[in-house]
Amino acid sequence: xxxxxxxxxxxxxxxxxxxxxxxxxxxxxxxxxxxxxxxxxxxxxxxxxxxxxxxxxxxxxxxxxxxxxxxxxxxxxxxxxxxxxxxxxxxxxxxxxxxxxxxxxxxxxxxxxxxxxxxxxxxxxxxxxxxxxxxxxxxxxxxxxxxxxxxxxxxxxxxxxxxxxxxxxxxxxxxxxxxxxxxxxxxxxxxxxxxxxxxxxxxxxxxxxxxxxxxxxxxxxxxxxxxxxxxxxxxxxxxxxxxxxxxxxxxxxxxxxxxxxxxxxxxxxxxxxxxxxxxxxxxxxxxxxxxxxxxxxxxxxxxxxxxxxxxxxxxxxxxxxxxxxxxxxxxxxxxxxxxxxxxxxxxxxxxxxxxxxxxxxxxxxxxxxxxxxxxxxxxxxxxxxxxxxxxxxxxxxxxxxxxxxxxxxxxxxxxxxxxxxxxxxxxxxxxxxxxxxxxxxxxxxxxxxxxxxxxxxxxxxxxxxxxxxxxxxxxxxxxxxxxxxxxxxxxxxxxxxxxxxxxxxxxxxxxxxxxxxxxxxxxxxxxxxxxxxxxxxxxxxxxxxxxxxxxxxxxxxxxxxxxxxxxxxxxxxxxxxxxxxxxxxxxxxxxxxxxxxxxxxxxxxxxxxxxxxxxxxxxxxxxxxxxxxxxxxxxxxxxxxxxxxxxxxxxxxxxxxxxxxxxxxxxxxxxxxxxxxxxxxxxxxxxxxxxxxxxxxxxxxxxxxxxxxxxxxxxxxxxxxxxxxxxxxxxxxxxxxxxxxxxxxxxxxxxxxxxxxxxxxxxxxxxxx
Amino acid sequence: xxxxxxxxxxxxxxxxxxxxxxxxxxxxxxxxxxxxxxxxxxxxxxxxxxxxxxxxxxxxxx
Numbered sequence: 001x002x003x004x005x006x007x008x009x010x011x012x013x014x015x016x017x018x019x020x021x022x023x024x025x026x027x028x029x030x031x032x033x034x035x036x037x038x039x040x041x042x043x044x045x046x047x048x049x050x051x052x053x054x055x056x057x058x059x060x061x062x063x064x065x066x067x068x069x070x071x072x073x074x075x076x077x078x079x080x081x082x083x084x085x086x087x088x089x090x091x092x093x094x095x096x097x098x099x100x101x102x103x104x105x106x107x108x109x110x111x112x113x114x115x116x117x118x119x120x121x122x123x124x125x126x127x128x129x130x131x132x133x134x135x136x137x138x139x140x141x142x143x144x145x146x147x148x149x150x151x152x153x154x155x156x157x158x159x160x161x162x163x164x165x166x167x168x169x170x171x172x173x174x175x176x177x178x179x180x181x182x183x184x185x186x187x188x189x190x191x192x193x194x195x196x197x198x199x200x201x202x203x204x205x206x207x208x209x210x211x212x213x214x215x216x217x218x219x220x221x222x223x224x225x226x227x228x229x230x231x232x233x234x235x236x237x238x239x240x241x242x243x244x245x246x247x248x249x250x251x252x253x254x255x256x257x258x259x260x261x262x263x264x265x266x267x268x269x270x271x272x273x274x275x276x277x278x279x280x281x282x283x284x285x286x287x288x289x290x291x292x293x294x295x296x297x298x299x300x301x302x303x304x305x306x307x308x309x310x311x312x313x314x315x316x317x318x319x320x321x322x323x324x325x326x327x328x329x330x331x332x333x334x335x336x337x338x339x340x341x342x343x344x345x346x347x348x349x350x351x352x353x354x355x356x357x358x359x360x361x362x363x364x365x366x367x368x369x370x371x372x373x374x375x376x377x378x379x380x381x382x383x384x385x386x387x388x389x390x391x392x393x394x395x396x397x398x399x400x401x402x403x404x405x406x407x408x409x410x411x412x413x414x415x416x417x418x419x420x421x422x423x424x425x426x427x428x429x430x431x432x433x434x435x436x437x438x439x440x441x442x443x444x445x446x447x448x449x450x451x452x453x454x455x456x457x458x459x460x461x462x463x464x465x466x467x468x469x470x471x472x473x474x475x476x477x478x479x480x481x482x483x484x485x486x487x488x489x490x491x492x493x494x495x496x497x498x499x500x501x502x503x504x505x506x507x508x509x510x511x512x513x514x515x516x517x518x519x520x521x522x523x524x525x526x527x528x529x530x531x532x533x534x535x536x537x538x539x540x541x542x543x544x545x546x547x548x549x550x551x552x553x554x555x556x557x558x559x560x561x562x563x564x565x566x567x568x569x570x571x572x573x574x575x576x577x578x579x580x581x582x583x584x585x586x587x588x589x590x591x592x593x594x595x596x597x598x599x600x601x602x603x604x605x606x607x608x609x610x611x612x613x614x615x616x617x618x619x620x621x622x623x624x625x626x627x628x629x630x631x632x633x634x635x636x637x638x639x640x641x642x643x644x645x646x647x648x649x650x651x652x653x654x655x656x657x658x659x660x661x662x663x664x665x666x667x668x669x670x671x672x673x674x675x676x677x678x679x680x681x682x683x684x685x686x687x688x689x690x691x692x693x694x695x696x697x698x699x700x701x702x703x704x705x706x707x708x709x710x711x712x713x714x715x716x717x718x719x720x721x722x723x724x725x726x727x728x729x730x731x732x733x734x735x736x737x738x739x740x741x742x743x744x745x746x747x748x749x750x751x752x753x754x755x756x757x758x759x760x761x762x763x764x765x766x767x768x769x
Numbered sequence: 770x771x772x773x774x775x776x777x778x779x780x781x782x783x784x785x786x787x788x789x790x791x792x793x794x795x796x797x798x799x800x801x802x803x804x805x806x807x808x809x810x811x812x813x814x815x816x817x818x819x820x821x822x823x824x825x826x827x828x829x830x831x
Binding site for chain 1 (some may be wrong): 773777780781784785787788791792795800801802803804805808809810812813
C-alpha cells in the first residue's frame, strides 16, 4: 500500500501506480526528461486528481481553433487540475516541445491556456494529447463569449488609478514645498510658480481620472436621484476649480492636492472592490465552462461525430451513454434506460424511458445507452421556457439600493446646505469679501471628506469577498453581501441543494463486509452512477478481472451477478423507493444494495446555524420531501412545486415584507433564484442557475451558506462602524471648516487619517472569529 | 530658487516616464496573471534538456 507516484491516490496491492493511465503518464514525463516536476510539485486536495480520464466526454478541439492572419492557428482552453506552479511549468514545457507550437502560456489566475501553432486546425488533437495523457482536463472555450465588459471596466479603472497616483505623488511633492514655505518665508513668486505647476498636473488628472465618478453621478442625477458619487464629484470639481481661481489671483491656498488625493483613494477602493468581484465571477465562469459538454451525433450511416451543443439541429440523432447528461430535448429513438430528472424537476426517483418517450436537456442517463432524435433546439426548448419565466419574474434585487447610496441621499443635501450656510454666514453675516466666503464654503465641502465615506463600504466588501473566496464561496454581485445580511427568511430546494444530488449507498449497515467488497470489485468496472456510488464506499478496491458489463442490466463475472432485480432473477416484491442493485451468487442469499440521494452531511447544522425561519420547496414527491425536511429540521415543506409555483411562493413572501434568501441548484429553481432577495447555488448546479445566483459555493457541504451569511452580517456591522467613524471625524472637522481654520494641509492630513482608520477597521473582518 | 527651474521639470519628466511605463505594461497584459508571474521566476529552464532536433522528413498533418 502506498501512494501512486503520479496522482497521489492510494495504490491497492503492489506497484507504484493506481492505474495504467498514471503509469503511462509517469513514463511520459520521464521520457521527456521532465521528472523534476515530481520533486517540485505540491498536490492540492481541492483540485481534480491527476488520474488520466478515460471516461471523459469526447471533445473535438479542432472545432474551436481560430486561424490567425499568418496561416497559424490559435486555441483557448480552460485547464482543470492545476495543483501548483509545477503543473503550469510541466504543461507549458510539454506543449512547447511539440513541433510547430509557437505559444503555450497558462494563466495561473484564470486557469486558462492560450495555445498557438503554425499549422492547420486539425493538428489540435495531436498537440494537446500529451497534456491529456498526463491527467489534466482541457476544455476549449470561445473567448468572445466570456464577459469582456468587466475586464474593460477594470482596466479603465486601473488606468485612472495610475494617472491619479502619478498626479497625487507629484502634486503632493509641490504642495509640501508650499506648506514648508509658509513657515520658512517662501516668497509669493515661488509659491505661485509651484501652484501653477500643480494646476498643470492636477487639472488634466481631475478631468481624466474623475470620469468614472462623474458618469455615475450624472447617471443618478438624470433619474432624479442622488448617489454617493454626487458629493464626491462636486467636491473634486469645486476644489480644483476654486484652486485654479486662487492660483490665478495669486491667493495663498490651493487645494489641488486635496482633489487629486481624494480621487486616488476612492479609485483604490473602487478598483479593489471591482477586482475582487471579477475574480469571483471569472472563477464561477470557469466552473460553468468546465462542465460544458460536447454532443455525440450519429449520422445515418452510423458514424459518430462530436459537435458543440450550438451546432446540433432538430432531426439529428444524438447518442447518450450511461452516466452522461443528455444534451438536447428530444424523443428516444432507440434504447431503454432510466433517466434522472433531478436537475430539471427535482424528482429524486429516476423515470424509465423507452422508444417514443420524451427526454430533456440536462437529465442524466442512468442505465442504458440511448439514441435520441432531437425535437427542439434553442428557443423552443424547456430550458428556453424556463429562461423566459425567469425574465418575467420580477427580480427582487433590481430595486435594491446599496447602503452607501442610501446614506448619500441625506448626506448630500445636509452637506450642501452646510456649505451654503457657511457661505451666507461669512458673506452676509460677517461682511467678508465674497471670494473669501466662497473659499470657506468650499473648504467645508472638501473637509466633509467623501473620502472616508466613499471607502467605508468597498474596503469592507473587498476583505469579506476575499475571505469567502478562500473558502470556495464566490460572491459575484456587488450588493450581494448587503442583501445576505438583511435576509430574514430562508428557502431551500431539496435535490442537489439539501442533498448531494447523486446516489449514495443507503443501507450499508445491513450488508456484510465481504459482500460489499465483492460488489465493489465488480462495480469498479462500470461508469454507471450506482456502480460509482459502491466504489466510493470501498475506495481503492481492486478491480476483479473478467467482469463483463451488460448495459441496462448489470455486471457479471462468472456466476456472480450485480445488477437490476429482474436480471438477477430476484423474487422480491417489495416496493422500494429509489434505485437498487442486487448481488447474487450461487449458494448465498441475494443481497440488496439500496441507494438514496442523501442529505449533505451538515445540512441540519447549517439550517440551525442560519437562525432564519426555513422553508423547503421541491419538485419531488410528498413523501421524499417530508423525509428530507424532517432530517434537516425544517417544518414548512412543500412538494411537487413547478418552477412557477416556486416563484409564486417567493412573491407571496415578498408581499408580506420578507426578504428571502433562496438556495437552489436545478433548472427549475432558476426563476425563483432570480426572484429572491438574495440567492445562492452550489457549483454543481445547472448553468443557468449558477449564472443567476448571487453567490456560488463549491464543495459537498451546505456550511458555506451559513458562513456567507455570517460574514455578511459581520461586514454589515463593520460598514456601519465605518460610517460612524466617518461621521465622527466630520463632527470634529466641520466646525473647524466653518470657522475658517481649515487649510490644504489640514485637509490633507484629515483625509489621510480618516481613510487609514476606515481601512484598518475593515481589516478586522479578515481574521477568523 | 533658480535651481527649481530645472529640478522641477526633471522630477515631472521622470514621473511621467514612470506613468507611461506603467500604462505600457498594463496594455501588454503584464497584469493579467499576477499569481503566475510570481511563480515563473522559479521555473528552471536549465533542468530541461533541449528538444530533439526537428526531423528533415516530416509527415504532413492532414
